[in-house]
Amino acid sequence: MLQKQVAILPVPFDWGASRRGAAGGPQAVILAGLEQKLQQLGLNYSLHREFHLQDPPADRRSSKRMKHWGRVHDMSLAVSGEIARLVSCGYFPLTLGGDHSIAMGTIAGLTEHKQRLGVIWIDAHADLNTPRTSPSGNLHGMSLAAGLGHGDSRFTRLRGFSPKLQPGRIVLVGARQLDEGEKQLIRTLGVTCFTMQDIDRLGMARVMEQTIRIASNGSDGIHVSFDIDCIDPGEAPGTGTPVRGGLSYREAHLAMEMLAETGAVTSADMVEVNPLLDPSSGTARLAVELIGSLLGERIL
Numbered sequence: 001m002l003q004k005q006v007a008i009l010p011v012p013f014d015w016g017a018s019r020r021g022a023a024g025g026p027q028a029v030i031l032a033g034l035e036q037k038l039q040q041l042g043l044n045y046s047l048h049r050e051f052h053l054q055d056p057p058a059d060r061r062s063s064k065r066m067k068h069w070g071r072v073h074d075m076s077l078a079v080s081g082e083i084a085r086l087v088s089c090g091y092f093p094l095t096l097g098g099d100h101s102i103a104m105g106t107i108a109g110l111t112e113h114k115q116r117l118g119v120i121w122i123d124a125h126a127d128l129n130t131p132r133t134s135p136s137g138n139l140h141g142m143s144l145a146a147g148l149g150h151g152d153s154r155f156t157r158l159r160g161f162s163p164k165l166q167p168g169r170i171v172l173v174g175a176r177q178l179d180e181g182e183k184q185l186i187r188t189l190g191v192t193c194f195t196m197q198d199i200d201r202l203g204m205a206r207v208m209e210q211t212i213r214i215a216s217n218g219s220d221g222i223h224v225s226f227d228i229d230c231i232d233p234g235e236a237p238g239t240g241t242p243v244r245g246g247l248s249y250r251e252a253h254l255a256m257e258m259l260a261e262t263g264a265v266t267s268a269d270m271v272e273v274n275p276l277l278d279p280s281s282g283t284a285r286l287a288v289e290l291i292g293s294l295l296g297e298r299i300l
């Protein structure tokens, strides 16, 4: 059982994506019963509503290869500062996105204290583009690359240091839509990537055993960055960049349950829930359930 107090950090931000709406994600996940879930589990938690992004973010600079980078940069600085503070106070930060660019902030804040952080990136995508390789210019597709020191220095050097992560402790799970530059970066860096095909062949249990072994090897913590688009769109349609052929409901829960059993997870992001695309709130409710499993909910 989780010993630390969970600090829920809502980050209502979607300038890193081409579709608006993920900014409503934190509110949707909270309305779908996140607090009740944590109470059921008997967890200590605090909801940090007092954390505010400037609305609208002040710096409106943008370019074709890095859309709205001024706003993303403002957000990343604010989130990283708050995450660094929460870690130094001994919390388990649970960050609610927002699009996946918010992970630039969480990773920068976490690694200020944890220099050997393992990261498990559960996502249909790799988010390993750089401004050079990105087909879209959307920063939510560049957040993991930035943590590894690849991309524009305003993002790779957030809080003044780079790289923040070591490729040998990074594992991607659920990938099925990779851009050419991302495939190359995965190969040259030696990042482990369990694609959907690996999950089909090996089964989720074996994939997660290996994932956990790699991410925890010599690490001082494990961060789980969970992009809800990892799940099959039939189950989780409420997200901006859905891709067919994703994780089943049970595969996703099994991954979270196995992560909980390790007791080694020290922080998490839940991102890309878009309530504008989720009229029945089913995707937000699924996010709540999965957070429950990650924080120790068990069937028996």
Ligand SMILES: NC(=[NH2+])NCCC[C@H](N)C(=O)O
Pocket: 099, 100, 101, 125, 126, 127, 129, 134, 135, 136, 137, 138, 140, 141, 142, 177, 179, 227, 229, 241, 272
């Ligand atoms: N966090 C996400 N949903 N990322 C989607 C990224 C899609 C595509 N690879 C891009 O760079 O634009």
Ligand SMILES: [Mn+2]
Pocket: 100, 123, 125, 127, 140, 227
């Ligand atoms: Mn993502």
Ligand SMILES: [Mn+2]
Pocket: 123, 124, 125, 227, 229, 230, 241
């Ligand atoms: Mn994704």
